[in-house]
Amino acid sequence: MTSNNDILFERAQRSTPGGVNSPVRAFRSVGGTPRFISRAAGPYFWDADDRRYIDYIGSWGPAIVGHAHPAVVKAVQEAAERGLSFGAPTEGEVLMAEELCRLVPSMEQVRLVSSGTEAAMSALRLARGVTGRDLVIKFEGCYHGHADSLLVKAGSGMLTFGNPTSAGVPEDFARHTMVLDYNDAQQLEETFARVGDRVACVIVEPVAGNMNLLPATPEFLQTMRDLCTKYGALLAFDEVMSGFRVALGGAQSLYGIAPDMTVLGKVIGGGLPVAAFGASAAVMKHLAPLGGVYQAGTLSGNPVAVAAGMTTLKLVQAPGFYEALSAQTARMAAGIGDAAREAGVPFCANSVGGMFGLYFTADVPRNYAEMMKCDKAAFNAFFHAMLDAGVYLAPSAFEAGFVSAQHDDAVIDATIDAARQAFATLR
Numbered sequence: 001m002t003s004n005n006d007i008l009f010e011r012a013q014r015s016t017p018g019g020v021n022s023p024v025r026a027f028r029s030v031g032g033t034p035r036f037i038s039r040a041a042g043p044y045f046w047d048a049d050d051r052r053y054i055d056y057i058g059s060w061g062p063a064i065v066g067h068a069h070p071a072v073v074k075a076v077q078e079a080a081e082r083g084l085s086f087g088a089p090t091e092g093e094v095l096m097a098e099e100l101c102r103l104v105p106s107m108e109q110v111r112l113v114s115s116g117t118e119a120a121m122s123a124l125r126l127a128r129g130v131t132g133r134d135l136v137i138k139f140e141g142c143y144h145g146h147a148d149s150l151l152v153k154a155g156s157g158m159l160t161f162g163n164p165t166s167a168g169v170p171e172d173f174a175r176h177t178m179v180l181d182y183n184d185a186q187q188l189e190e191t192f193a194r195v196g197d198r199v200a201c202v203i204v205e206p207v208a209g210n211m212n213l214l215p216a217t218p219e220f221l222q223t224m225r226d227l228c229t230k231y232g233a234l235l236a237f238d239e240v241m242s243g244f245r246v247a248l249g250g251a252q253s254l255y256g257i258a259p260d261m262t263v264l265g266k267v268i269g270g271g272l273p274v275a276a277f278g279a280s281a282a283v284m285k286h287l288a289p290l291g292g293v294y295q296a297g298t299l300s301g302n303p304v305a306v307a308a309g310m311t312t313l314k315l316v317q318a319p320g321f322y323e324a325l326s327a328q329t330a331r332m333a334a335g336i337g338d339a340a341r342e343a344g345v346p347f348c349a350n351s352v353g354g355m356f357g358l359y360f361t362a363d364v365p366r367n368y369a370e371m372m373k374c375d376k377a378a379f380n381a382f383f384h385a386m387l388d389a390g391v392y393l394a395p396s397a398f399e400a401g402f403v404s405a406q407h408d409d410a411v412i413d414a415t416i417d418a419a420r421q422a423f424a425t426l427r
């Protein structure tokens with residue numbers, strides 16, 4: 001019998017490039033037909049054949065309190081009844097800005113936007129506007145959305161000026177971005193010694209989640225902090241993924257390092273489009289309407305989205321929320337690791353807060369180059385065995401996974417059992 005997923009995918013490919021509205025959804029690297037999701041609740045979602053999966057994508061991070069949490073749904077319904085969008089300020093935006101600055105104390109002010117891409121792009125423009133410098137430093141394997149000057153990979157040659165990773169990005173833009181190696185403090189020092197007085201901003205995922213899960217070393221982030229201070233560059237932590245995911249105050253609270261700018265998204269919208277960037281008032285005053293750095297948005301601070309975000313932010317502040325989430329995520333990573341060991345499959349796993357990484361390699365990778373050595377074919381086979389068993393992992397060997405507060409003991413145990421059987425098929 002033909003699956004409704006196959007039928008929808010066939011139709012989707014006629015009306016939408018690749019059949020999807022964001023590339024990784026297309027199963028290009030793992031092969032097969034993407035599942036078309038019809039509904040979700042708690043730790044589960046259901047596909048177009050009404051087949052249930054334990055979900056470890058969680059909308060790529062936002063669904064931290066579980067899907068369709070009754071309190072979030074209620075807040076959204078009530079907000080929707082009061083009107084969908086006004087294009088004029090609301091009390092909800094004030095409350096949300098106050099709450100974000102209270103929970104992430106390195107920010108004195110925030111501006112709300114609608115996507116992580118927009119937030120990172122705006123933060124870079126602000127950093128350039130404030131410093132009067134053009135050069136940006138990013139790190140190989142970190143993703144900051146698809147703004148032109150961030151779609152850049154390391155170039156060849158000494159200067160490590162970037163090359164575009166996408167057609168349509170002018171080389172002239174890429175020239176202003178340098179791409180260095182993640183977790184290489186020495187290379188960063190050498191680079192600052194050479195060009196430090198031209199650097200507007202260093203942007204980093206302090207716990208990287210876009211080359212699988214790869215936490216920064218404390219020394220790497222501290223070196224970055226010290227160099228930015230010394231050379232007058234702004235340090236931007238992109239916490240779109242790690243914010244309210246690895247800890248209540250984000251990765252910056254785990255490491256005890258305060259960036260100059262913070263970029264947020266995902267969890268702060270609770271599944272609707274809210275993202276934000278923030279900094280000191282002295283930096284933020286350079287933004288329009290006060291200052292000369294332009295930035296705007298028709299749906300920025302949308303009242304329905306803010307209602308979902310604020311309710312989610314309230315729920316994650318329940319006592320013990322992150323302790324329980326972290327423990328549950330760590331238990332799952334350890335359980336999957338044990339299952340691999342029993343089966344004799346070279347594999348390891350790691351987690352930070354509610355994020356995890358599964359690596360088809362004997363040791364936990366410490367940098368991008370080590371990450372790229374993971375056995376992709378083994379991951380793909382494991383991914384499909386898990387999918388067949390009703391466990392939906394990110395469809396790529398190089399993405400992190402996300403656990404929600406609704407993934408209880410029974411759900412985690414079912415996942416570990418499925419992994420044990422999946423590894424057995426890989427032997």
Ligand code: PMP
Binds near residue numbers: 205275
């Ligand atoms: N920064 C990071 C660290 C991200 O993980 C993402 C999205 N995965 C973005 C920025 C871009 O966010 P969005 O997809 O909402 O534009």
